[in-house]
Amino acid sequence: MIHSEKKIPIERRIFSNAEYGRHNARRRRVTFIFLVAPALVWFLSFMLWPLLNMFYISTTSWDSLNVPKKFIFLDNFVRMFHDPKVAIGLHNTGIYLLAGILGVIPFAFMLGFFLSLRKPGYRVLRTIFFSPAMLSIAALAMIFLGVYRPDGMLNTFLNAIGLPGLTRVWLGNQATALGALIAIDIWGGIGFNSVLFFAALANLPEELYEAAMLDGAGYWTIMWKIAFPLMTDFIGLVTILQFLGILSGAAYQILLTGGGPGTATFTLGYYLYDQAFLSHRLGYSQALGVMVFIIGIVVIVLIRRTTSRFTA
Amino acid sequence: MFNRVLRVTSKIKKGSDLFVIGGYIFSIIYAVLIILPLYFVIVSAFKNNSQIILTPLALPTALNFSKFIQAQTNVHLLRAGLISAGITSGAEVLTLLLAFPAAYAVARIQTRLSTLVESIFSLGFLIPGLAILMPIYMMTAKAGLLYHPIALVILYPAFNLPLSMILLSGFMRKLPHELEESAVMDGGNVLQIIIYIFFPLCAPGILTVLVLEFIGIWNEYLFALILMDSDNRTIQLALALLRANQRTVDFGLIAAGVVISMIPVYVVFIFFQDKIMSGMLAGAVKE
Numbered sequence: 001m002i003h004s005e006k007k008i009p010i011e012r013r014i015f016s017n018a019e020y021g022r023h024n025a026r027r028r029r030v031t032f033i034f035l036v037a038p039a040l041v042w043f044l045s046f047m048l049w050p051l052l053n054m055f056y057i058s059t060t061s062w063d064s065l066n067v068p069k070k071f072i073f074l075d076n077f078v079r080m081f082h083d084p085k086v087a088i089g090l091h092n093t094g095i096y097l098l099a100g101i102l103g104v105i106p107f108a109f110m111l112g113f114f115l116s117l118r119k120p121g122y123r124v125l126r127t128i129f130f131s132p133a134m135l136s137i138a139a140l141a142m143i144f145l146g147v148y149r150p151d152g153m154l155n156t157f158l159n160a161i162g163l164p165g166l167t168r169v170w171l172g173n174q175a176t177a178l179g180a181l182i183a184i185d186i187w188g189g190i191g192f193n194s195v196l197f198f199a200a201l202a203n204l205p206e207e208l209y210e211a212a213m214l215d216g217a218g219y220w221t222i223m224w225k226i227a228f229p230l231m232t233d234f235i236g237l238v239t240i241l242q243f244l245g246i247l248s249g250a251a252y253q254i255l256l257t258g259g260g261p262g263t264a265t266f267t268l269g270y271y272l273y274d275q276a277f278l279s280h281r282l283g284y285s286q287a288l289g290v291m292v293f294i295i296g297i298v299v300i301v302l303i304r305r306t307t308s309r310f311t312a
Numbered sequence: 313m314f315n316r317v318l319r320v321t322s323k324i325k326k327g328s329d330l331f332v333i334g335g336y337i338f339s340i341i342y343a344v345l346i347i348l349p350l351y352f353v354i355v356s357a358f359k360n361n362s363q364i365i366l367t368p369l370a371l372p373t374a375l376n377f378s379k380f381i382q383a384q385t386n387v388h389l390l391r392a393g394l395i396s397a398g399i400t401s402g403a404e405v406l407t408l409l410l411a412f413p414a415a416y417a418v419a420r421i422q423t424r425l426s427t428l429v430e431s432i433f434s435l436g437f438l439i440p441g442l443a444i445l446m447p448i449y450m451m452t453a454k455a456g457l458l459y460h461p462i463a464l465v466i467l468y469p470a471f472n473l474p475l476s477m478i479l480l481s482g483f484m485r486k487l488p489h490e491l492e493e494s495a496v497m498d499g500g501n502v503l504q505i506i507i508y509i510f511f512p513l514c515a516p517g518i519l520t521v522l523v524l525e526f527i528g529i530w531n532e533y534l535f536a537l538i539l540m541d542s543d544n545r546t547i548q549l550a551l552a553l554l555r556a557n558q559r560t561v562d563f564g565l566i567a568a569g570v571v572i573s574m575i576p577v578y579v580v581f582i583f584f585q586d587k588i589m590s591g592m593l594a595g596a597v598k599e
Contacts, residue, residue, distance in 0.1 A: 025423065031502050032421045036429055039414035039473055043433060046470035050447035051439055057447065065453065111342065114335035121336075127585060128343045131350070133592075134577045136531030138548040139570045142555060143353045146563045151365045153352050191346060199593040219331040237596055248440030251533055255552055269442050276446040277538065289443035296440060 054293070058286040069283065076287035086288075089268040092178060093247065096267055099182045100246045104189040105239055109231070111190065112197025113223045130195045132188030141255035144184050145171075171257055177264040181252045185245075193238050200234045201227060229310070236307030240300050247296055268292055356567035364563055379568035383554060386565070389572050392550035395461055399546065400529045402465035404522055407472050411521070412514075414473075415480035416506050420492065430481075436474035441534060449538050459541040467539075468529050475595045476521045482594060483517030484510065520591040523584045527577055547573050 058076055062069035080086050111129065115122050135143070147153045148170035155167040170180045204227070212222050228235075250269040253259050259266035259274065272292060275285035348369075356364045357379055358372035383389055418426045448467065449458075457463040491513070495505045511518075536546045545553065554569045555561070581588060 028421050029423050029425060032417045032423050032425055035413040035417035035421075035502070035506075036425075039410040039477070040429065040432065042410050042470050043436065043473050046448070046451075046467055047436055047439055047444070048432075050444035050451065053447035053450070054443055065450070107342075111335075111339060114332075114339060117332070117335075119332060119335070125339050125343060126589075128346055130585070130589060131578075131581070132346060134527065134531075134581050135574065136533060136548050136551075136577075138533050138552045139531075139573055142551060142566050142570050143349050145555065145561065146353060146356060146364075146567065147349055149561055149563070152563075153349070153368045156365065156368050187345065187349075190342065195589055196593055196596055199589060200597070219328040234597075241596060244438075244440065248442040250442055254534075254537070255555075272442055273445075276449075282446060285446055286443075289440075289446070292440055293438075293443050296438065300438070 051293075054286045054289045057283055058290045060283040062282040064280050065282075072283070076284050077290075079284070080287060080291065085263075085266070085271060086268075086291075088263045088266055089271045092263070092266055093268040095178060096182055097243060097246050099179075100185050100189065101239055101242050103182070103186040104193055104242060105235065107190045108193035108238070109197050109228070109235065110223065111194035112201060113219075113227055115194065115198040116201035116227075117219065126195055126198060129191035131191070133192040133195075135188070137251040138255060140184055140188065141252055144180070145256060148180050172261055174262050174264045177257055177261060181257070181265055184252060189242065193242070196238060197231070197234070200231065204230060232307045232310040236303050240303050243299055243303070244296055247299075248292055353567045353570050356564055357571045359564055361562060361564055364567075379564045380572065383565055383568045383572065386557060387545075387550040387553045387569070389547070389550050389569060392545050392547045393572070393576075395544060396530055396547040399461050399464045399468070400526055402462075403468035403472070403529055404525055406465065407469040407476055407521070407525060408518065410469055411473055411476040411480055412511065412518075413506055415477050416484060416510055418477065419481035419484035430477075433474045433477050436471070441471070445534060445538055448535070452539055458539065459544055461540070461544050463539050464529075464536060464546075467535060468525075468532070472525050472528065475524065475591075479521050479524075479591055479594055480514065480517050483514055487513060516587075519584070520587045523580055523587055524591045524595075526580060527588070530577055 057069070059071060059073050060069040061072045061075070115126055115129075132140075145152075150169050150172075152170075154170065158164065158166045168176050170176050208226055208230075209222055212226055217225070248269050250267065250273045253265050253267065253270040254273060257265045259270045268288065269292065272285055272288040275281045275288060279285075352368055355370070355372050356368070358374075358376050360376075363370070363372070414429075418429055452458050452463045452467075455463075457466070487510070491509055492505055495509055500508070531548065532546075533548045533552070536549055537552075540546060540549060542553075551566075551569045551573045554566050558565070
């Protein structure tokens with residue numbers, strides 16, 4: 001094999017894989033590893049290693065960086081089951097997820113379908129719909145602070161249209177604070193996801209619609225009978241992204257409400273942040289992190305299963 | 313052909329006019345809902361506080377930049393912007409140095425390892441940032457890089473590698489295979505192929521990666537909050553500080569900060585809108 005190597009044109013030595021056996025495959029593999037290694041090491045060190053650390057710290061009792069940690073195995077997880085704050089966090093996170101997904105995905109799909117018909121003005125609409133996605137979470141929080149505060153835009157508007165009875169201290173009221181935060185996500189989420197749907201629908205062959213139109217189907221029928229079944233996988237995907245974003249979100253609480261008033265906006269993600277950086281119970285915070293991570297994986301699998309059943 | 317189109321359109325007309333009208337109504341209402349808060353924050357930056365409360369949607373009576381100057385003196389927005397710009401450029405260069413060769417390997421070298429590598433990177437989409445925040449804080453402290461912008465320059469590429477790899481390798485897969493073959497004939501090695509042939513050819517893909525990463529890093533809040541201090545605050549931390557520093561809300565001041573922090577991202581958005589949308593779609597699909 002080694003002797004015959006010289007007779008093979010040089011380009012084949014590197015790029016063919018058919019007749020070239022083990023020697024060449026090994027060469028390719030060495031080049032491959034040489035090129036991939038830096039990125040892989042980087043990724044493993046700063047993404048996967050911290051993740052493994054999270055699992056490890058979750059089995060310890062550790063109250064400050066200056067104090068040695070004590071191995072307590074699953075005690076943190078046992079404590080979680082009796083912790084009323086976990087129950088509150090789960091409850092609020094559940095509401096957040098439900099409203100944040102149901103309030104976004106159906107509307108985003110319908111708007112995305114409408115955009116994909118490319119009626120006059122769709123480009124302008126697309127740009128407007130996408131623009132909130134360019135805002136940082138801090139900017140969003142600050143903008144909506146101006147909308148929600150007692151003499152903010154929303155209350156001024158309600159007064160102006162003669163509905164002063166509806167005015168609230170939106171972020172300071174137990175009944176409205178969580179809804180006010182969810183509304184920020186819905187406000188921008190519909191637009192961002194509608195553009196994703198638009199782009200995905202634009203990839204469908206046009207003949208699909210034409211055939212249905214020849215049969216006399218209207219857009220409404222086409223949207224639900226043709227576009228929707230073809231999009232179930234993609235809907236699952238978008239739902240997963242939306243889900244993960246909400247599940248591990250805590251920024252609005254950090255910036256605006258501190259989990260309050262009372263426990264109104266106290267979510268699992270915020271509890272994690274609070275335990276890690278405000279209450280300094282590091283071991284317990286990472287146990288909450290493990291729970292968030294596992295909930296995420298389980299729900300992703302469930303969503304994938306559901307959508308693939310639909311497709312099949 | 314024309315007849316067919318006519319036949320089709322005449323058939324749709326009946327039920328679907330209603331759908332299109334409904335679509336427009338719905339779209340316009342939503343577009344107004346998006347624009348109102350954005351418009352509100354922009355005009356508020358030029359008004360005094362009583363104007364903001366009494367006439368929130370009126371145009372400012374004069375171009376008054378005092379809130380911008382006040383925001384600058386309060387939290388040093390420009391300095392924060394420069395720090396953010398420095399972190400962003402450092403992280404972008406590092407990301408490309410890491411991701412480009414790796415993407416080439418995954419896209420162009422046939423081995424069974426590439427599927428494995430791709431699935432390792434796609435794990436990145438499943439890891440919630442909030443969950444690894446604490447371990448990363450500890451790693452940074454141990455490395456002695458806490459409160460140092462270098463920490464973010466090192467970390468952000470790791471977060472951006474999965475998407476960058478997907479976009480770059482996706483782009484490279486579409487290039488013809490003859491490229492390498494002729495280069496090898498001329499005696500080029502892999503590094504030369506990557507630097508002299510693929511790097512220039514992949515410019516559009518690289519641009520997408522750079523633009524998306526710029527938006528992500530410029531807007532990042534949580535890791536900057538934990539890892540930086542007041543001497544090294546990024547633009548987002550400075551913005552949040554505008555609010556935290558005041559006992560009663562001076563919304564005009566906050567609005568000025570929001571406007572300044574938004575400008576670079578919206579400028580990029582205006583120029584690279586299509587790249588941003590298609591890049592984000594590719595990221596979502598591949599996840």
